[in-house]
Amino acid sequence: MKRYEKFADEIAELIRTGVIAPGEKVPSVRHASRTYGVSPSTVFQAYYLLEDRGLIQARPRSGYFVHALARRQLHEPDIGQYASDSVEVDVSELVFSVLSSLKDPDMVAFGSAFPSPNLFPLARLSRSLANSARDMQPHSVIADMTAGNPDLRRQIALRYMVSGMMLPLEELVITTGAMEALNLCLQTVTQPGDLVAIETPAFYATLQVLERLKLKAVEIPVHPREGIDLDSLADSLQRFPIKACWFMSSLQNPLGASMSDEKKQALYALLKQHQVPMIEDDVYAELYYGSQPPKPVKSFDTEGLVMHCGSFSKCLAPGYRVGWVAAGRFAEQISRLKLMTTISPSVPAQAALADYLQHGGYDRHLRKLRHALESQQRAMLASAARHFPADTRVTRPNGGYFLWFEFPTRVDSLQLFQHALAQGISLAPGPIFSANRHYGHCARLNHGHPWDARSEQAMATLGRIIASF
Amino acid sequence: MKRYEKFADEIAELIRTGVIAPGEKVPSVRHASRTYGVSPSTVFQAYYLLEDRGLIQARPRSGYFVHALARRQLHEPDIGQYASDSVEVDVSELVFSVLSSLKDPDMVAFGSAFPSPNLFPLARLSRSLANSARDMQPHSVIADMTAGNPDLRRQIALRYMVSGMMLPLEELVITTGAMEALNLCLQTVTQPGDLVAIETPAFYATLQVLERLKLKAVEIPVHPREGIDLDSLADSLQRFPIKACWFMSSLQNPLGASMSDEKKQALYALLKQHQVPMIEDDVYAELYYGSQPPKPVKSFDTEGLVMHCGSFSKCLAPGYRVGWVAAGRFAEQISRLKLMTTISPSVPAQAALADYLQHGGYDRHLRKLRHALESQQRAMLASAARHFPADTRVTRPNGGYFLWFEFPTRVDSLQLFQHALAQGISLAPGPIFSANRHYGHCARLNHGHPWDARSEQAMATLGRIIASF
CATH class of the missing domain: 1.10.10.10 (Winged helix-like DNA-binding domain superfamily/Winged helix DNA-binding domain)
Structure with missing residues (x-):
């Protein structure tokens, strides 16, 4: 730098x-x-x-x-009131119907879960793929399946070290993206019927996975800036036999909230007191806007209670399907479970990422990516202030590529979603982020694509649809 | 050709x-x-x-x-007597302890699950990896995750077509190796506590997956040459509420048995009569020795009851982790389950295989591979006849790279396994192939590595250990 x-x-x-x-x-x-x-x-x-x-x-x-702020600015939302005791999750069908609408590449992709692929160094990654494939030892094609690529493991451990965390290599399990890591963690520490504390609103895949594994959700409200409501969590841990927490402590999806270090430490103290393991979904870790990377809760973990899940899918190499978990005391069990389900992520993809992390200029790429996302966030915020009703509320996350909008309560975001689709615009309607289909007047919008006249026009169109309610 | x-x-x-x-x-x-x-x-x-x-x-x-046969030949085993009604599976620990012994690359790898990586066209595959990565469209890095690489899907469907099966593309789900396909299939058609018909002896991962998903096994004996005992299966289907069958109808692991077309047709008729779905694990399909590829049970399927699972891991590209299932009526459910667990196999690995299948000379490679495995089988059979006791029995599969040995009953194959390990030789002891830890005097030996003086010496060493019982 x-x-x-x-x-x-x-x-x-x-x-x-x-x-x-x-x-x-x-x-x-x-x-x-x-x-x-x-x-x-x-x-x-x-x-x-x-x-x-x-x-x-x-x-x-x-x-x-x-830069003077836009003529007018939208306000931030308040913390939600949708805490729940223990609910069956039944939202998967809705999520699938929304996701399947995202396939059309000509859509304005406000509903997408990924940033624009053009923000990633795909050509440089291809070179790493070619380099590492050429040098691959026949033996390692098979050996790297069970153990994972040793260079990649070292590079990941090194990144933890640079951020101040000494991680024993044995704790690291390389997975087919963070999604597999999260699944394996949850299966390792729960049985069907168990209670799991999650955020509300929550990443929709969290809800789908709970539903699939027949787990019940205890929903903890998330403050749009400060993250998980610890009082509510403490209360729930007291009252319910919660078997695991699944939280995003930094750049939470969909709100973008990041807990302060003090709050993270307090959260860990709670987990430790109740001896409840935590699955920390930290896939947006590298997409902070400030100069300081946020610390994960894992960095306060003294007992191997936290399973810290990361991935290259959102910050470097979507489609390569390589993630990991720093799994604390659960590493061996998780590793075995992986051998019984997918065995291993792709060995050439692992080798390519190892090569890229060593020689590709990852930190330079990340700085560029963060700046692009930050300036796109400013553009979307300004555009929303121009086109959406004045009583719309919106988050202002310190990283990532999502904004969470609370529209006036008369707006039905599932209808908004349908009308927008018809106009060639996708978005993620609020109800897919809740086990109880709350957030009917909310939506998550993706600003991970370079902002242009088409984006601006799409925001104007959304504004018109919203005004029609 | x-x-x-x-x-x-x-x-x-x-x-x-x-x-x-x-x-x-x-x-x-x-x-x-x-x-x-x-x-x-x-x-x-x-x-x-x-x-x-x-x-x-x-x-x-x-x-x-x-070539005159070896001076003496070992006899074939009889069909086993270990059918079981409904048993809890509890063998995973044993399997893991055996698998973890296979990591040492200097070991004589009779216990390995893979052929020698030197038998695969790794350099040509690397070129396909480089070619396809260079040409990859940014959009497809993300789009190919949900849908799978369209060229790869077409190439797989084409191979089905050439073998006489018209497969609608929508039936195909691309997975992270066959192991994920098998897991997804089983989860789609069962609930914890359900009964699943499997073979005995069975592929140990089948047993592990059943154990993990809390499913009960109904074990159907396999004839060493003719495959699954259909009378026993018919009886079990009559008596028990079996929710799924998980069978290898060709080149069964570990016995190498392949059912005749007539038997496969009869098996399908049974499934249809009872409306029980079948998971067909066909990962050795391409490794037949004759000039005619065996037909899968899937080729007789008129109702979408059979989920046919294949993979490139055993015949082309171990470590790439790309498999598939032709999933009949269950395709949509399986596809959704995949989106909730791993999302997708590696996109560059898929693209590389698509390129290789189009331009790499797959059929030429397969012919070479089959010939190598066949001549290595002859070498191992001859060597066994020289070094093992005359009352040892052994299979003579018409493909693949495994032989199944039945030693005299005084031989304890778990002890044999330990003694052999100490001499730098791995093998797969019989009890890991059984929910009840039967086959205590049996072992599976891999002849997937080029036969040399070291292999011959290892067989002699095994012979000495066996004689010591």
């Missing part, structure tokens, strides 16, 4: 945290150069970059100013 | 079926040329090939003779 990029990120952080407010002037080049001990040309380059990222704008003869 | 290769295969078939007996002279070049209407040079080339494959040998001034 170059000096000016680092400096740009520092200024971006000041803007993001409100230290320099929208409309305010950023320090002059001379002033910044003196204050921060960097050369004027570094400051210039940094300001060009920030301008490029849409954070500041030059005013002739006046210097650089933080 | 060249003319002389075709002619060599015809002669090989005559030898295999006993039309030309061991020790007998094969037709002279002039005679053969006249009788079969091929040129003398074609006959010469064919005989060289057959000599190379160890089927015939030249005697100076006398011509070519079918």
Whole structure:
């Protein structure tokens, strides 16, 4: 990372945290150069970059100013009131009917679960695939199935280490994407009929998996910015024989909430007190906008209670289907369960990722990706403020590529979904994020695709449909 | 396939079926040329090939003779007597302890589940990987996850078509190896506690999966040559509420038995009569030795009752983790279950196989592979006759790379397994193939590795350990 990029990120952080407010002037080049001990040309380059990222704008003869916010801004939603004691999950059919509508590539993909594939270094990955396949030892084609590619395992452990977590290699189980990891974890610590604490709203696949495994959900509300409501969780852990928690503590899907380190630590203390294992779904970990990666709850784990699930699917290589779990005390059981179900993720795909992580410039790619997603978020927020009713509420996550909209209660998001589909626009309606089909007036919109005139037009169309309710 | 290769295969078939007996002279070049209407040079080339494959040998001034059989031959086993009504399965721990012993690459790999990776066209596959990755459209990286690679689907359907089966593309679900296909099928048609008819002896993973899903096994004996005992199956279907059958109708693991077409048809009639779905594990389908591929039970299926599971792992690309199921009436359910568990096998691995199937020379590779496995089988059979006690029995499968040995009953194959391990030789002891840990005097030996002095020595060592009981 170059000096000016680092400096740009520092200024971006000041803007993001409100230290320099929208409309305010950023320090002059001379002033910044003196204050921060960097050369004027570094400051210039940094300001060009920030301008490029849409954070500041030059005013002739006046210097650089933080982009004024859109004329009007939508408010954030409040924390939801849909906690539930213990419910059967029955939402899978609805989810499938929504997902199957996403197949059309000509659709405006606000409903997609992935960022645009054009944001990923596919050509560079192909080279890694070719390189590593050429060098592959015949023996390893079979041996790497049970053990996993040793280089990939080391690279993943190294990334944990860089973020301050010393992870014994034996804890790592490489899986066919995070989805398999989550499934294996849940099956390892539960039996049919057991209670599992999940978030509300929750990632719809969580609900589907619970339904499939005949598990019951205890729903814990999520604050749109601060994450899981710990009082509610403490209460539920007290009252119910909860066998596992399945949470996203950072960049929660769909709300985008990230718990503070203090809250994460308190959450772990609760788990430890009740000796309840936690499945930590952390697939958006690399997509934070600030300069500091969020810590996972796993980083506070002293007893191997947390199964930390990660993946390359959302940040590097969708379709390669390689994920992992740092599985604490459950690693051996999970590994065995994997041998009985899929045996192994693709060995050449593992080798390609190992090669890419070593030589491909992963951190450089991630910085570019984060900046793209951040500027697309600003574009969607501004567009929503232009086209959606003023009493619409929306989250402002500090990472990822989802916004969660709460429309006025007269809006039926399943109808909105149908009308939008007819106009060639997909979205993820609120009810697929709830075991009880709550959130009937909410929707998750994906801003993972480069923002263009078509996106803007689609938002205007959505605005018109919403106004018609 | 060249003319002389075709002619060599015809002669090989005559030898295999006993039309030309061991020790007998094969037709002279002039005679053969006249009788079969091929040129003398074609006959010469064919005989060289057959000599190379160890089927015939030249005697100076006398011509070519079918290889005399080893001085003595071991007998075939009888059909087992271990049918069971309905048993809990509890063998997983034992299987894992055996499997974990196979990791050492310096071991003589008689216990392995795979043929030698050196028998696969890994370099050509790497090229397919590089080609297809280079040409991949960004959109398809994501789209191919849910639908599967369209070219691969077409190629698989084409192979069914060539073997006389018209398969609607919608029936095909691409999976992370056959193991995932088998798991998905079983979960789709059963609930915990249900009864499933399986073979005895059975592939150990079948037993593990039943145990994991809390299913009960009804064990149907398998004849070492003729396959599943249909009387026993008919009786069990009559007496028990069997929810599914999980069978290998061709090249059954571990016995190598293949049912005749008539028996397969009769089996299907039974299934249809009782409306019981069948999971057909057909992963060795391409490894037949004769000139005719065996038909699957699926080819008689008129009601979509049979889920036919295949894979490239045993015949082309171990480690790529790409398999499929032609799932009949269960395709939609299986496809949905897959979306909830692993979503998709690796997209680049799918694309590589599609490219290879189109351009790589798959049929040529398969012919070479079959010939290698057949000549290695002959070598292991001859070696066993030299080193094992005369009252040892052994199967003579018409394909694949496993032999099943029944040693004298005083031999404890779990002890044999331990002693052999200490000598650097792995094997698969009989009890891992049975829900009740029967077959304590049996073992499965893999002849999927090129036969050499070390293999011969290992057989001698096994013979000494066996004699010590």
